[in-house]
Amino acid sequence: LDIEDFRALREQFTDFMLGYKFAIDEITTKINILREDFNNAHEYNPIEHINSRLKAPESVLEKVRRKNYAMNLASIRENVLDIAGVRVICSFISDINKIRDMLVGQEDITVLDERDYISRRKPNGYRSLHLIVSIPVFRSDRVDRIPVEIQIRTIAMDFWASLEHKIYYKYRGEVPPNLQGELAEAAEAAAALDEKMESLHRLVDHNSRPRPTPAAEELDL
Numbered sequence: 001l002d003i004e005d006f007r008a009l010r011e012q013f014t015d016f017m018l019g020y021k022f023a024i025d026e027i028t029t030k031i032n033i034l035r036e037d038f039n040n041a042h043e044y045n046p047i048e049h050i051n052s053r054l055k056a057p058e059s060v061l062e063k064v065r066r067k068n069y070a071m072n073l074a075s076i077r078e079n080v081l082d083i084a085g086v087r088v089i090c091s092f093i094s095d096i097n098k099i100r101d102m103l104v105g106q107e108d109i110t111v112l113d114e115r116d117y118i119s120r121r122k123p124n125g126y127r128s129l130h131l132i133v134s135i136p137v138f139r140s141d142r143v144d145r146i147p148v149e150i151q152i153r154t155i156a157m158d159f160w161a162s163l164e165h166k167i168y169y170k171y172r173g174e175v176p177p178n179l180q181g182e183l184a185e186a187a188e189a190a191a192a193l194d195e196k197m198e199s200l201h202r203l204v205d206h207n208s209r210p211r212p213t214p215a216a217e218e219l220d221l
């Protein structure tokens with residue numbers, strides 16, 4: 001590989017990764033629009049916050065090696081579907097399907113895969129709704145359909161998953177059995193909290209207070 005070949009390869013890879021960054025921008029904009037529009041229509045915001053991440057090139061290549069995929073861009077595009085990742089954090093369990101339905105109903109979004117780890121949690125206690133979607137990205141000279149992994153979860157699910165992720169990495173995947181047990185208990189507690197919050201939320205919805213008068217609203221009371 002001489003320096004010119006290396007440059008060409010690097011440019012191709014940068015251009016390839018840029019497509020995923022644009023796909024994250026597109027999905028994030030869609031979710032922000034849903035948040036604002038839903039809030040306007042229902043005076044209620046189903047989204048706490050949104051995070052996104054572009055997989056590091058080293059992690060992409062590590063996954064290609066680990067899974068024995070062919071080492072070329074077409075194969076990476078076809079097989080590594082989590083290069084672009086967007087995480088939507090909701091307050092309540094019922095918000096998760098609302099967001100899901102509003103997204104998958106959009107005509108430029110194609111669902112490639114869906115994993116419901118909420119109805120069927122992972123053995124370690126992990127809960128989340130995962131969607132792999134593809135979305136068109138309009139480049140200066142072409143249109144590419146780019147896959148994006150969307151994870152939708154509650155604050156409690158996210159709290160648990162971020163601690164579990166840290167522990168998993170700390171022990172390099174070999175979490176001692178006692179800690180696994182503690183994590184499973186914490187997952188139970190998080191699931192119970194989600195249910196409690198959901199029922200409180202429903203109760204508040206049914207007994208909602210009358211809207212403040214416009215004058216009070218102006219005073220931000």
Ligand code: 0O2
Pocket residue numbers: 082085115122124126130160161162164165
């Ligand atoms: P990161 O750092 O978040 O990117 P694969 O992607 O093929 O290895 P699979 O089975 O196809 O795995 O995907 P899966 O299990 O549906 O979900 C992959 C992503 O979901 C992970 O990405 C995590 O973000 C999250 N996830 C899945 N299971 C767990 C879990 O048990 N605990 C936690 N904390 N997160 C989980 P990455 O690439 O592992 O990590």
